Amino acid sequence: MDTLLHTPTSMAKRPCSFHPSPSPSPNPNMNNQLDNLLRTFLNLADSPSLSIDHSFEHLLESSPCDADKSLLIDRALKLGSLLLEAGKRSARKRSSVHNSLTWALPPDLTIKVLSMLDTQSLCYAAATCSMFYKCAMDPLCYANIDLTTVVPKVNNAVVSTMIQRAGKALLSLKLGIVPSPIMSRGSCQPMVYGIQNAVEVSNFSWNDKKTRQGKESSILSRSCLNPLSGDSGAAGAVLRGLHLYNIERIDNTSLCGALSACPSLLDLEIIGLHVELRQTLVSVSMNCPLIERLFFESSKTGRDDSLKSPTCVELVNNCPNLTSLALRGFKLYDYKLRILVKGFCKLKYVDFSTSYSITGSFLRNLGGNIGGSLLEVMILRDCIHLKELEVARLLTSVLAGDFKYLQHLDISNREGLAAAGDSYGRCYSSSIIPLKQVLEERPEICLLAEFPSEGSFIDISQMTDSDLNSEVSLSSLLSSLASDGSSFMYTSESNYSSDQASGNEEGRDSGYVVCEESSDEYDYLLG
Template sequence: MPPDSDLIDRALKMGSLLLDAATHSSRKRASNHNSIVWPLPPDLTFKIFSMLDTQSLCYVSAACSFFSKCAKDPLCYQNLDLTTLVPKVNNAVVATMIQRAGKALRSLKLGVVPATACSPGFCQPMVSTIRKAIVEAPNFSWNDKRSRQGRESSVLTRCCLSPLSGDGGAPGALLRKLHLYNIERMDSTSLCCALSACPSLLDLEIVGIHVELRQTLMSVSANCHLIERLFFESSRTGRDDSLKAQTCSELVNNCPHLTSLSLRGFKLHDCKVRILVKGFRKLKYVDFSSSYSITGNFLRNLGNCTGGNLLEVLILRDCMHLKELEVIKFLTAILAGDFKLLMHLDISNREGLACEADWYHRCYSSSSNMPIKQVLEARPDMRLVAEYPSEGSYAETFDADMNSDISLQFSSPTSDGSIFMSTSESSYNSDHGSGNEEGQDAVIYGESSDEDNNMNL
């Protein structure tokens, strides 16, 4: 007689329940065993787990039930690094991690970074010494991500940072560091909303995000009064011309603790740059790499004011409108004794420096009028980088190491011609002028197109 089918089903269900119960009991026994044999007290275990990076913490949490309980302590999530090589972190993961951290959240890194930059320590903290300041910029940029566009899309949306405002704003209240990379769907409104929940922010880094410079700086000025480091690289190189002089002035007045300022790839005019550099009284690090419309006029008489004379690092690499005459005047000011604290200067340009009369006419190698060697002899402690193409064949690099040696090295351009401006970045050529300043802003702040010495901030 064949067995009853109902009896078979009941036996299978009972066997499944018994297996689940046995598995649960086995896990509970293993967890109790681990808690007994684990040699460290809970507080020390939490401390060790809090020193792990986010990915390692997730691996530890999956090891056993005991470790999973230990890894749920908020202190373990105070420094969240959710950056990845390819998009695989979604909003739910971000929300879960921020919720676990709660009020203990101090640092958040989020987004997609290239493989060359996704190594421990690729993003340096705020400058504390000059050596750290020189290498504080990330080892990647928006341009590194262009090859991935069209083949993959970010799984993070514009509301990925909304958990910072949750629970009455507790997660973002004590956040000190926020680094965002290549989040394609992020917009200005969402970013500004997140910044409004971070009043204690000290370090803000934004790379490859489609947000407007003016709106972002207005939000920082309104909400992040303690900020010390601001790094912002445009995702639309040379096209963002939104910055206004009033925004610069408000940022200077509302964020007096800023020591490091990097605005890369934006269309910046000299009058606005001067407001920023001259206005911040603690500014030590400045990076305006790949910024269009800067001619160098803002450097005039900057060394005798409190803001500019404290500079330790100045980077003007690949500023396409930077004029040779302004560079010569700046180097002459250094020889005269200004900028005594300056230890790193980068005035390199893959297109060469612009001539005074016509910026289309480029200086492809350092002319005899530029007192580069004199500066290196007078300031052996300063590193001066001046790389220019010579008829497209080589670049000259002048460098003074800390042992006061003067070196001249030649390097060939890369096989893909990267020493010259790429086609995708040449759209600024439609601007035939130097873009030195905007008339309306110059009138408001009493600036002239020449010396502009008597500006009142």
């Protein structure tokens, strides 16, 4: 035992394989002696641990001074550490060889399988063994990067590393904080028409994030998208999808800089960023001519009214392939929406939920024209200024055969629809809005019309003529209000009181005079 523990001097003569300088070849006899000595030493692992402890204590007691005792302890710890690392390294090598022999797929198919994993699962797989690690370093495995998290734990360095690994193979990038599911909103009882569930526009909403503000903030900074434009824009050049969620530090400059590096972008989703609608759409119009899907939810519900008519016209002219458009939570006006909906000839999906100032007049005479005729999904949920009269007109046109491809229509409003002629009135009348007729004649449409069952409503079906005391029909109401039905402004006494006026008659861009009754009112703008 004493001899075994005093052999580190001979072990020190063994050349280190990691030393950069060349070493003389060891004596074969010395190697054999060292191997035999190590084998004998390893056989001690079968001995009771108590006997090894006693032997080591006896060795320490036989040392003449404390310095020798300390040296023996240090050598024992060092030797144990070297053996431990050698054992782990050999185990990894054996596992790698075993995996290579038993893994049924060749490297190219292994890379294909790993490329189907989400980013977090890919990192876990790469940490299992060296074989998977080598395969996971292939750029194809990082073609679709998803670094969204419920709590902020991704920083700029992680984003940069992933984008560099992807290189020119990068196809999609998702970043930011994904809020947890929210509880049901409001206490009103829904009134649902249709057997299908609501179409989920997006998995995330900025409104779901409100409870997190002040408690958690993303550690991604405004420069987190800079790697897209690095290396002469190699990574951003082929990027097809960019989804950004609740990254508080991204501003107009950083977002527009990232979009300028993505000329092949097809899918852009922005939720909860503190960026301006107009500047973002200008950047998309200038840099992303191939875009097909645009989803933008405001972080300042009802406050961003920066969108201008020329911006709408430029977007229509420069991005003709757009098929899906969602602008949620912005202050929009009907005449601007009409430019967009009528201008995009391939448009199939629109969502203007929770937007202010929309009365619904932009929908007039759309379904039969080339612009808007291909719509399959239309979502106008919780648009506070949406008029009952305009909803009735829309459904009447659906019954008349317009919007032939429409499959999903959501006109729900937790406050009720805006009443005609009363700036504070909220109403809903089944005799004015032909919901049941639409469901009977167009059963392929999933029609959602959820309204509060209680509240102060002006029931238009109870309106009577002063002379005839008869119920007002839909046709007479439409004809009597056709000339001035869009000239009223409506407000709500509810939580929308921060922005009461619908504003469709105010704030219009100079030089854009419109007549909302004409179906061709913006043809000259789009030509």
